[in-house]
Amino acid sequence: MTTLASAPEQTATAPAATPTRTRRRGARKVTSAGPLTHVLLVLTAFLSVFPLYWTAVAASKTNAELAGTPPPFLPDADLFTNIGRAMEEAPIGLAIVNSVIVAGCITVGTVLCSTLAGFAFAKLRFRGNKTLLGLVIGTMMVPTQLAIIPLFILIAQLQWVDHLQAVVLPTLVSAFGVFFMRQFLSQALPDELLEAARVDGASTMRTFWSVVVPVARPAMAVLAMLTFLTAWNDFFWPIIALTSENPTVQVALAGLGGGYVPDTAVIMAGTLVGTLPVLVVFVVLGKQIVGGIMQGAVKG
Amino acid sequence: MTIASDDPRVAAAAAPPPSVPPAPATAARRRRSRLTRNRWGYAYVAPFFLLFAAFSLYPFLYTAYISLHDVRLSDLDGAVFVGFGNYTELLQDEFFWNAARNTLTIGILSTVPQLAIALGLAHLLNYRLRGRTFFRVAMLMPYATSIAAATLVFAQLFGHDYGLINTLLEAVGFDRIDWESGSWTSQIAISVIVTWRWTGYNALIYLAAMQAIPNDLYEAATLDGASRWKQFVHVTIPALRPTILFTIVVSTIGAVQLFGEPLLFSGNGMTNGGVSNQYQTLGLLMYDQGWTNFRLGQAAATAWTMFLIILVVVGVYGLIARRRARAER
Amino acid sequence: MATVTFDSATRIYPKSDRPAVDGLDLQIGDGEFLVLVGPSGCGKSTSLRMLAGLEEIDAGSIRIGDRDVTDAPPKDRDIAMVFQNYALYPHMTVEQNMGFALKIAGVPKSEIATRVAEAAKILDLEDYLGRRPKALSGGQRQRVAMGRAIVRSPQVFLMDEPLSNLDAKLRVQTRTQIAALQRRLGVTTVYVTHDQVEAMTMGDRVAVLKDGLLQQCDTPGTLYERPANTFVAGFIGSPAMNVITGPVVDGGVRLAGAVLPVPRERLLRAAGDGGRVTVGFRPEAVELAPEGVPVVVNVVEQLGSDAFLYATLGASDDGDVLHTADLVVRTEPRSAPAVGETVHLRVREGGLHVFDPVSQQRID
Known part of the structure; x- marks a missing residue:
């Protein structure tokens, strides 16, 4: 007997037609926050944001102004001069274009691979699926360091050093993504929906595109945001695979920071330009990203 | 739930499943694997595992191979x-032990306060709040900042002559600190960067777990006369234990691999982690061995050692967690 | 339109010793409305899913019409299914939901539109064709699920507890509508429910299952009048039939010191084993009498048109009742006795069922 028929009183409360996210929002404590709570939170928020604000301040000053006492706390007019100098020191414009390409490709590829594999692990029964899933989870423990030497030899032999595909391809492997999509689809995709598609005559592929992907869309969006962020900020492998001739933002920033005579204003200007795109995205989509991380946390 | 394979041959071509001998159809009980077994599963996981094999598994094993060889980046x-020459050499190498010590202290300095603060923050965020989303997004901003950007900014903030932190210290009557050159001070500074980037993220993870705790547990505790602090200790923390373990494991894995922060903190692109290697971590040492000294075999041995350290530490956590769980039963 | 035949169809789930459905034999006529009913875990849904092709058949076979579909995938069986939770595609409109199967089958767009419009008209869904399932009430979703099945004009409708997510009032309404619709369309229908009232009101015939075994398959009237065994007797009818086992005495069975008369020939066939017999009588087949089986009234339920007495057999020092069952008795609401009173029961003419105490099978 299926669980469906043996426990109608359980399934009855959650009609399959609306696979609502089952996150509990009701478990909110009634207690309102006191003044102390607010003070602490404002302080934390300040500490979280201040270094970024200070980046903008420092980027808009001359070095002489920065060295003054007391230090300046308001942005100034030298911002564009400093950015211009940073652009001369390091190819920040090229780096941003490269980062967009790299992070974009990684995001599309990762979300696709993860949704396919996550669906298979969540809903398809095939020989060895548990073992393979265990392998995926185990992969999350493996440090990046373990792969980079052979990868470096590989891309050297393929003459891919300084080519973007050298960064994109290895980074497409996201065990987290597979696991994340699996967790989401196990809950959000009712078996009956797949059975209905089967009875309706849909092939497995058709079912995937017409039924699974639409249901998975919210999780795919969250995964895309997180993947893009991670890819944009990725440091270790890009700094090995790329040089400052054709850098991503992080590689360019590392080059900027590693200059012979540290020029604070210029470094901060470069940091600002390289960080601003993600911060803008983050401020716009912040709510969704927060929701995504919390959702992943409960399921994971 | 399964989906019938529409054409197993297609799927089989994409990823050959282990061959199943065709069972003879007996009258008593026929085996019809066709309806519930789905070989399409292999096709769906194939893209991931092909990439995984090429860019994770193969390098993983090849690193092991290299670690048993003397290989120069130049040749x-x-x-x-x-x-095991690279390994024995590593174990006798004072740089290795120095880096291991640094990794351990920075790991503790960054992980313990980070998770403790995150837990407290999550508790605060769990109250009914005005501007909930604002606080959450603000606390996640550091997570969105890259290691490179964060380290460059903090390197300036921790600067000796013009750094804001020293200016602040001086303003309240302390001496300026040369953060970079001191052993403890540099490690504290690096831990601050790590803590800054990850505290908000972990707070959100804890918050999500706290919100999943059924409210009636708190109601029952209130009826039993438990104070808010008692509720936090006796209801929240036990319910959060799996999540806490999860964050500890993730933070530990991150701490063992720590690389970008110490690399960029020096401000000169050097891989030695300070003049007296006072903040050289294992990740940095490995990079130093491979890409500064061109000794890839040695670097591979360090990488595998790091992985073994992670396995041991995670294994110990698992044992402790299991023992605790058993003790409580 | 077609007949459906289960021929010793068996399903054994992996890692389970006991078959979920054990050698099911069932012939369903063309255009017939057959209800599969039984308690949780009896195998009714599994049977339906075997017919749908969602569950393997480990032994035996299933035919639709003359065609053996035992190994056919669902799409080749020409069936349509209504799921308990409706399983509507959440991202598609009502129209797209209903037309999805046709679209996959490559039916021309204009024909899809016509057929969807027809079904929508029948089900009174015309105003909702552009909506997503989320924007519909439970009853509307249920109708969309029905519509999705109707649009395909299949040979067989399969319905898996399609009403269990509706509230009680809507369920009663919808039940009548589905039954009427099925008669109008004349499509062979297999309907699963755990609710015996639903089964009795809707089915041309009702198949009662328990533990994967078919107990009885017959018209609702016959199931009620002549239950094949004590399980069916207790399962069909509400309140349930009173079933008691007691020692055989001359002319009947002794209950609480009194003798309940049982026809001689049936008594003889039942008494083969240890001198006991199982008898059953429905609450409405009993009347209060000056003489008869004494019972003590525990609770009186006044329903307006009827009153039900919940009673236990009266005191008896010889302990002759083997199952000290609680009894339910229907009486006239005005003349209902008070709680605590002892009354005497007599079974009306033709109201007594006799069962073998060991095999539990009916004896005529």
């Missing part, structure tokens, strides 16, 4: 088999 084909 990749001239590998000489040295057995």
Whole structure:
């Protein structure tokens, strides 16, 4: 007997037609926050944001102004001069274009691979699926360091050093993504929906595109945001695979920071330009990203 | 739930499943694997595992192979088999022990306060709040900042002459600190960067777990006369234990691999982690061995050692967690 | 339109010793409305899913019309299914939901539109064709699920507890509508429910299952009048039939010191084993009498048109009742006795069922 028929009183409360996210929002404590709570939170928020604000301040000053006492706390007019100098020191414009390409490709590829594999692990029964899933989870423990030497030899032999595909391809492997999509689809995709598609005559592929992907869309969006962020900020492998001739933002920033005579204003200007795109995205989509991380946390 | 394979041959071509001998159809009980077994599963996981095999598994094993050889970055084909020579050399290398010590202290300095603060923050965020989303997004901003950007900014903030932190210290009557050159101070500074980037993220993870705790547990505790602090200790923390373990494991894995922060903190692109290697971590040491000294075999041995350290530490956590769980039963 | 035949169809789930459905034999006529009913875990849904092709058949076979579909995938069986939770595609409109199967089958767009419009008209869904399932009430979703099945004009409708997510009032309404619709369309229908009232009101015939075994398959009237065994007797009818086992005495069975008369020939066939017999009588087949089986009234339920007495057999020092069952008795609401009173029961003419105490099978 299926669980469906043996426990109608359980399934009855959650009609399959609306696979609502089952996150509990009701478990909110009634207690309102006191003044102390607010003070602490404002302080934390300040500490979280201040270094970024200070980046903008420092980027808009001359070095002489920065060295003054007391230090300046308001942005100034030298911002564009400093950015211009940073652009001369390091190819920040090229780096941003490269980062967009790299992070974009990684995001599309990762979300696709993860949704396919996550669906298979969540809903398809095939020989060895548990073992393979265990392998995926185990992969999350493996440090990046373990792969980079052979990868470096590989891309050297393929003459891919300084080519973007050298960064994109290895980074497409996201065990987290597979696991994340699996967790989401196990809950959000009712078996009956797949059975209905089967009875309706849909092939497995058709079912995937017409039924699974639409249901998975919210999780795919969250995964895309997180993947893009991670890819944009990725440091270790890009700094090995790329040089400052054709850098991503992080590689360019590392080059900027590693200059012979540290020029604070210029470094901060470069940091600002390289960080601003993600911060803008983050401020716009912040709510969704927060929701995504919390959702992943409960399921994971 | 399964989906019938529409054409197993297609799927089989994409990823050959282990061959199943066709069972003879007996009258008593026929085996019809066709309806519930789905070979399409292999096709769906194939893209991931092909990439995984090419860019994770193969390098993983090849690193093991390299770690048993003397390989120079300048002469990749001239590998000489040295057995466990790289490992024994590593264990006798004072740089290795120094880096291991640094990794441990920075790991503790960054992980323990980070998770403790995150837990407290999550508790605060769990109250009914005005501007909930604002606080959450603000606390996640550091997570969105890259290691490179964060480290460059903090390197300036921790600067000796013009750094804001020293200016602040001086303003309240302390001496300026040369953060970079001191052993403890540099490690504290690096831990601050790590803590800054990850505290908000972990707070959100804890918050999500706290919100999943059924409210009636708190109601029952209130009826039993438990104070808010008692509720936090006796209801929240036990319910959060799996999540806490999860964050500890993730933070530990991150701490063992710590690389970008110490690399960029020096401000000169050097891989030695300070003049007296006072903040050289294992990740940095490995990079130093491979890409500064061109000794890939040695670097591979360090990488595998790091992985073994992670396995041991995670294994110990698992044992402790299991023992605790058993003790409570 | 077609007949459906289960021929010793068996399903054994992996890692389970006991078959979920054990050698099911069932012939369903063309255009017939057959209800599969039984308690949780009896195998009714599994049977339906075997017919749908969602569950393997480990032994035996299933035919639709003359065609053996035992190994056919669902799409080749020409069936349509209504799921308990409706399983509507959440991202598609009502129209797209209903037309999805046709679209996959490559039916021309204009024909899809016509057929969807027809079904929508029948089900009174015309105003909702552009909506997503989320924007519909439970009853509307249920109708969309029905519509999705109707649009395909299949040979067989399969319905898996399609009403269990509706509230009680809507369920009663919808039940009548589905039954009427099925008669109008004349499509062979297999309907699963755990609710015996639903089964009795809707089915041309009702198949009662328990533990994967078919107990009885017959018209609702016959199931009620002549239950094949004590399980069916207790399962069909509400309140349930009173079933008691007691020692055989001359002319009947002794209950609480009194003798309940049982026809001689049936008594003889039942008494083969240890001198006991199982008898059953429905609450409405009993009347209060000056003489008869004494019972003590525990609770009186006044329903307006009827009153039900919940009673236990009266005191008896010889302990002759083997199952000290609680009894339910229907009486006239005005003359209902008070709680605590002892009354005497007599079974009306033709109201007594006799069962073998060991095999539990009916004896005529």
